[in-house]
Amino acid sequence: MTEKSSRTEPIHARGGSGATIADVAQAAGVSVATVSRALSGNYPVAKATRERIFRSVTDLGYVANAHARALAGATTRTVGIIINDVADPFFAYIARGVERQASAEGRMCLITATHGDxxxxxxxxxxMREQRTDAVILVGGASDDARYRKQMADRARALDAAGSSLVLCGRPSLGPGVPTKMVTYDNEGGAFAITDYLISQGHRRILYVGGPRDFSTTASRLAGFYRALDARGIERDPALVHEGAFGRGFGYSRMRELLDQDVDFTAVFGANDLVAAGILEALEERGIRVPQDVSVVGYDDVPVASELRPRLTTVRVPLEELGREAVRLALSQSPHDAGASSDNTLTVGTHIVIRDSVSPPSKP
Amino acid sequence: MTEKSSRTEPIHARGGSGATIADVAQAAGVSVATVSRALSGNYPVAKATRERIFRSVTDLGYVANAHARALAGATTRTVGIIINDVADPFFAYIARGVERQASAEGRMCLITATHGDxxxxxxxxxxMREQRTDAVILVGGASDDARYRKQMADRARALDAAGSSLVLCGRPSLGPGVPTKMVTYDNEGGAFAITDYLISQGHRRILYVGGPRDFSTTASRLAGFYRALDARGIERDPALVHEGAFGRGFGYSRMRELLDQDVDFTAVFGANDLVAAGILEALEERGIRVPQDVSVVGYDDVPVASELRPRLTTVRVPLEELGREAVRLALSQSPHDAGASSDNTLTVGTHIVIRDSVSPPSKP
DNA sequence: TTGTCCATAGTAAACGCTTACTATTTCTAG
DNA sequence: CTAGAAATAGTAAGCGTTTACTATGGACAA
Structure with a gap:
């Protein structure tokens, strides 16, 4: 019996942290190596021995120390996800997809929120790098800032060097040569489709409200919006585009201002469903009927869209699917993207869902 | 130079995991101990040395290995939270509170979902025990099952023995003597208040719909409901109580059935806002006006409540606050509850918020 | 009987960090 | 000037696992 294995009480007596593998080994009368093997099952252990070990494990209520395991072994079986806000449905649904897929692949999920910072x-x-997560998934649009881009690119490289990977989910590339994986949805296409739908219903003066300025998501949605106008030969009118923020509050207050200013329009494109909800509220407050007097559409198709009255016509983004795919891609062995679009970037489609908030304009 | 410090490449060449503290030490020409001290700042290090070290750290893109740190040091700076579903607003808001408070206290947050299993x-x-989190927060009602209770009690003890703690958030105690901390909200009181409000408006036949049977949350809400009826001398009618599930779908389908059965009632108490949303939908479908023909109330005051038309009168539960308090309590040094209610259990209040879904009954 | 091979089990060296001791300077007081 | 106290650095012993090597004892073939 070596000195080491003879200790019975922890040296630092750290508040009596639970049983260790050594305790189990002692109780079962075998070496720690044997216990480790019996538990991981990747090496033959005699049946009788194994049973004795498992009995000791339950008796002692032993669970392995994940940190020791991570330190000694290879992987941490954890994926990290970074979102804006846990309670924002857009992110919550993506997080749900990530959580489900991660747990399906036997991983834990470290969720953190930036609160937009x-x-x-x-x-x-x-x-997350400190935690040595198997992957880190970065969700949501990004602001267009060179310094920020460079810093994030450095981290992508560091993660890559450590055998982990950075997955960009619904945000633009960090540039060629930066080792990342990407899963996005067709933001521009959805905006195009719903704008075109509005136009097909006869609308010509469409207000675009919401979304932070210089933000990738806003840029894509606006691009789709403009492309639809251009395709139908409708002139772009800067007075109709009002960036600002995502969020119900912004939609409400900006819509009120716009109503006070007597702008001429027959439909409103809310940059997302929350903004659209605010818009609807402002409209309702002024006694303007939707869709009879003005039509409104949103984006994302989060649950509010169908709670609203009228039910909101909007663009469906397969949020949960997006999260799932992000994990699949992250954990797949495919090499990272090293520039030109390889199969490391995956795009899921969007489509419009027609409900009750749009009708042909009353004043044609 | 010892053998150990002379190694320049990792023995297992594990995909080139990032720089270690030894690399930083070598680059800065000091010992690892000094680097460790400079980084944690809990021991004097000469200014020049410190600067040299920090320079090497950024040069190498070094971040500490959290696992090694957790293994060697005391705490993991992580709290775990277990909820039903990330995308359910009830849980999402609690999770947000937990996440915010945890990050305010310099902790990370491990979020996992049970999907009701x-x-x-x-x-x-x-x-979570494997992860050695500083605390694990268990959110939401629990089913009343002896075997389950015992198993969870065992885990509470194990956690306690390991210096961590189990925080029960919005669920009943595991029994006297089990070392847990608790933060709850006044479930019964809220149900009492809103039922009493309905009665004060003249309602006598009130339907109660939703919430799983044998579930702690359902039990408390029903208890408050009954207490209000009793206080006003209204007879309890079993035909008016319909347990089942939380969720929009249940509210919708059960309400449809009830409507088909021609049950006599003037108001409906939805076990939570989601159930109430389903109820509203079924009512709307049949052309029954709310609140003119029947009044409806919910519980929780999640965002849907104010999106709904009519806006839902409901009971406000300070969800985010609940999450915050759970973390505060978890991380406080107060000893665990060892039986009789000590100050390890904290109850936050609830109150009703009156909106547009209730009016006096039309047929009195 | 002897030599091989297989099934099991043990030994001990990492993994990357923290921290109790110890060692070396450099001050500061007497 | 010098003893003793700071201030600053280094040494090395863990922390709880995993796993490459070794060791042991039969079973089995020759």
């Missing part, structure tokens, strides 16, 4: 986002990536 | 819940507690 870019610096915090960078810090969180580092935190 | 009791076995999975037990397994998740073990997973």
């Amino acid at each position: 870019k610096e915090r986002e960078l810090a969180l990536v580092d935190l | 009791k076995e999975r819940e037990l397994a998740l507690v073990d997973l």
Whole structure:
């Protein structure tokens, strides 16, 4: 019996942390190596021995120390996900997809929130790096900032060097040569489709409200919006485009202002469903009927869209699917993207769902 | 130079995991101990040395290995939270509170979901135990099952023995003597208040719909409901109570059945807002006006409640606050509850919020 | 009988960090 | 000037696992 294995009480007496593998080994009368093998099952252990070990495990209520395991072994079986806000349905559904797929692949899921703070986002990536997660999934649009891009690219490289990977989910590439994987949805296409639908119903003066300025998501949706106008030969009118923020509050207050200013329009494109909800509220408050007097559409198709009255016509984004795919891609062995679009970037489609908030304009 | 410090490449060449503290030490020309001290800042290090070290750290893109740190040091700076579903707003708001408070206290947050599976819940507690989280927060009602209770009690003891703690959030105690902390909200009181409000408006025949049978949350809400009836001398009618599930779908389908059966009632108490949303939908479908023909109330005051038309009168539960408090309590040094209610159990209040879904009954 | 091979089990060296001791300077007081 | 106290650095012993090597004892073939 060596000195080491003879200790019976922890040296630092750290509040009596639970049983260790050594305790189990002692109780079962075998070496720690044998216990480790019996537990991981990747090496033959005699049946009788194994049973004795398992009995000791339950008797002692032993669970392995994940940190020791991570330190000694290879992988941590954890994926990290960074979102804006846990309670925002857009992110919550993506997180659900990530959580489900991760747990289906036997991983835990470390969820953190940036609350929209870019610096915090960078810090969180580092935190996940410290945790040695198998992958880190970065969700949601990104602001267009060169310094930020460079910093994130550095982290992508560090993650890559450590055998992990950075998955960009619904946000633009960090540039060629930066080792990332990407899963996105057809933002521009959805915006095009729903704008075109509005036009096909006879609308010509369409207000675009919401979405932060210089933000990738806003840029794509606006691009689709403009493309639809251009395709039908409708002039772009800057007075009709009102960026600002995502969120119900923004939709409500900006719509009120616009109503006060007597702008001429027959339909409103809310940058997302929450903005559209705010728009609907402002409209309702002024006694303007939807869709009889003005039509409204949103984007994302989160549950509010169908709670609203009238039910909101919007663009469906397969949020949960997006999260699932992000994990699949992250955990797949495919090499990272090293530039030109390889199969490391996956795009899921969007489509419009027609409900009750659009009709032909009353004043044609 | 010892053998150990002379190694320059990792023995297992594990896909080139990032720089280690030894690399930083070498680059800065000091010992690892000094680097460790400079980084944690809990021991004096000469200014020049410290600067040299920090320079090497950024040069190498070094971040500490959280697992090694957890293994060597005391705490993991992580709290675990177990909820039903990330995308259910009830849980999402609690999770947001947890996430915010945890990050305010410099902790990470491990979020997992049970999808309503009791076995999975037990397994998740073990997973968190493996992760050696500083605390594990268990959210939401629990089913009343002796075997389950015993198993969870065992885990509470194990967690306690390991210096961590189990926080029960919005669920009943595991019994006297089990070391847990609790934060709850006044479920019964809220149900009483809103039922009493309905009665004060003149309602006598009130339907109660939703909530799983043998579930702690359902039990408390029903208790409050009954207490209000009793207080006003209204007879309890079993035909008016319809347990089943939380969720929009249940509210919708059960309400349809009830409507077909011609049950006599003037108001409906939805076990939560989602159930109430389903109820509203079924009512709308049949052309029954709310609140003119029947009044409806919900519980929780999640965002849907104010999206609905009519806006739902409901009971406000300070969800985010609940999550925050759970973390505060978990991380506080107060000893665990060892039986009789000590200050380890905290109850936050609920109150009704009156909106547009209730009016006096038309047929009095 | 002897030599081989297989099934099991044990030994001990990492993994990357923290921290109790120890060692070396450099001050500061007497 | 010098003893003793700071201030600053280094050494090395863990922390709880995994796993490459070794060791042991039969079973089995020759």
